Amino acid sequence: MIRIANLLTILALASATAHAQQDPVALGKKLTTNNCAVCHTFGKGEPNGQGPNLFGIVGKPLASDPSFKYSAGMKAAAAGKVWDDKLLDAWLSDTQSVAPGNAMTYFEGDEARRQKIIAYLRTLH
Template sequence: MEKPAMLKVLAPIVAAVVLASPAQAQDAAAGKRAFLKCVACHSVAKGAPNKIGPNLFGVVGRKAGTAPGFRYSAAMKAKGAAIVWNPATLDKWLARPSAVIPGTSMAFAGVPNAAERASIIAYLKKPVP
């Protein structure tokens, strides 16, 4: 393959790799803004107290219903242990919590916008000091 032809093939791939990190950072920044609707009930800083809802620091990768010191609903206690919060489960939860765990005490209709949910999840994946 000639160099110009190789550059035509490799240039988009290199650009995608180089641009991936800023895009993820931008999603997390957008997620931080979108998360403002959640701060009345949830904290995200390490060691911050639970509020009406549990502290969400380190939620990605954690089993549902296991935040230390939080009193979960009976529905979350019964079904939450089978759920691990990952981007897919968080997306479903953020879209409509009551569809994931009927009877949850989380009185929130959900975030209908998929891009906004993805941004919130990107924010939750970033450690908050």
């Protein structure tokens, strides 16, 4: 038999989960952990992986982390550009359209998922 206290705990957990599912930033964090963390870190001062650390990426100039060795394609495309929502959306849809010859072998074809990922990246400051 389920005790009332247990039932209340179950209800509280269910409501917390439902809330997390609706929050774009929480969903973006989950998508980012699942899809990007194999190559990128997101915390301040964390080491680079196969790709550069992405803390503070929104508002930062392209290819500007001095501790990361960017590809020639990435450096050539950087000139004066800054990562904003629009450029990140283009990058995540098709990195080659932003920086031909770059070395990131990943794309996200679903616009809603890209928006959630970008919403999470915006919080990393």
